Amino acid sequence: MVLVLAGGAGWWLWPRTAPVSVPVTTSASPLPSLSVTVVPVQARPLARVVFGDGSVVPWQELVIGAETGGxxxxxxxxxxxDAVRAGQVLLQLDASVATAQRDGAAAGLQEAEAALAIARSDLGRATQLSTSGSASRQLVDQRQAAARQAEARLASARAALAEAEARLAQATIRAPFAGIVLRRNVLAGAVPGLGTELVRLLRDGxxxxxxxxxxLELSxxxxxxxxxxxxxxxxxxxTVRAVAPNVTAESRLGVVHVALPPDSGLRPGMFARAEIHGDAAPALVVPQEAVVFRDGAAAAFVVEDGQARLRRLDTGARQDGEVEVRAGLAAGEAVVRSGAGFLADGDRVRVVPAVGG
Structure with a gap:
């Protein structure tokens, strides 16, 4: 019992030492810097490229129909x-009736010519007799009227013959110009009506x-x-042949007519894409790897006082590894090229020379 008390007193009487204090550093350590390479924003002529797509169509398409029915x-x-030349016969209609009408009109013309010759001869004799006093003036007037009637009948006969020949010509359907037959809608033995589509031609192929x-790209x-x-x-x-003057209200798209070469190998109805190269215009460009995306928008980092600052960009065309910058940067500004994808706005950076630069 004595030993326990003595031990307890010894513990109470043992000298207590003060706790060791750890010095606190009040100065903050500098944040580490990320090594990046930069490149200046350049101004140079940039060819504008406009993209579009659509269908292959005929330059000019002609529907050839029957000018006469039955x-x-x-x-x-x-x-x-088939490739056809201008004036080539495409179809032949039954011309028997038209031929008979033409022959009848030709005979009528011959008859009118003979009647006119007789009327003129009678007028000549009456005029001679009137001069010698053997014929009255009334007879001369009658012969003159008969001659004029004969001339009118001759003119009518000539018109009838021309009409008959035109009807006969309509029985032979020819190509109005050189081209390619896109569609043939009739067979031998059919009796098409007036204006019925018979053949569809692609002009000049x-x-x-x-x-x-x-x-916004049409300009x-x-x-x-x-x-x-x-x-x-x-x-x-x-090459671009023409630009349509109107824009579709529903789609906000305009149509550019692109002339294809004869050996394109394309056919009407095919779908193709177009890359239209416009004239070069001054533009600001940066390397493609300098452009990053933050919150779904294009951006780039510029170096200001050793810090990376994020700039939102309005970008345009992309060509040969470069991106057009329409807004957000100025010519000569230093943008981060290598390491931009690892940066956040405000990060400290250390500019190092590019490898091989």
Whole structure:
């Protein structure tokens, strides 16, 4: 019992030491810097590129129909896909009735010519007799009236013959210009009605691409500009023929008519894409790797006093690894090229030379 108390007293009488205090550093350590490379924003001419797509259509398409109804088709001389020349016979209609009418009109013309010759001869004799006093003036007037009637009948006969020949010509349907037969809608033996479509022609075999372009891009498109048309793996060099004057209200798209070369290999109804190359204009550009996306919008970092500052960008065309900057940067500003994807606004950075620079 004595030992326990002594031990307790010893514990109470043991000298207590003061706690060791740890010095607190009040100065903050500098944040680490990220190493980046920068490149200046450059101003240079940039060719404007406008993109569009659409269907291949005929440059000019002509529907050829029957000018007269009720005639049987006696021969069809072309097939779909045939190339035809101007004036070539496409179809032949039964011309038996028209031929008979033409022959009758020709005979009527001969009869009118003979009647006029007799009337003129009678007028000449009456005039001679009147001069010698052997014929009255009344007879001369009658002969003159008969001659004028004969002339009128001759003119009518000539018109009837011309009409008959025109009807006969309508039985032979010819190509009004050179082209390609897109469609043939009749067979031999059919009796088409007046105006019925018989053949559809593509004029001169020329095709176009009706490329649909956003309304805000139409101002950069003009006739004569070069176009690269793509269809699958095929690339075709073409040119802008015209720009349609109207824009579709529902889609806000305009149509650019792109003239295709004869050897394009495309066909009406195919779908293709167009890359229209406009004239070069001054623009600000930065390397593509300098452009990052924050909150779904394009941006870039500029270096100011050793810190990366985020700038929102309005970008345009992308060509040869460069991006057009329409707003957000000024020429000569240093933008982060390497390491931009790892930065946040306000990060401290250390600019280092580019590898190989």
């Amino acid at each position: 005639l049987r088709v006696s021969a069809v001389l072309v097939e779909e896909g 020329r095709l176009e691409l009706d490329a649909r372009v956003p309304e 950069a498109v003009a006739p004569g500009q070069a176009v690269r048309v793509t269809h699958g793996g095929r690339e075709i060099a073409a």
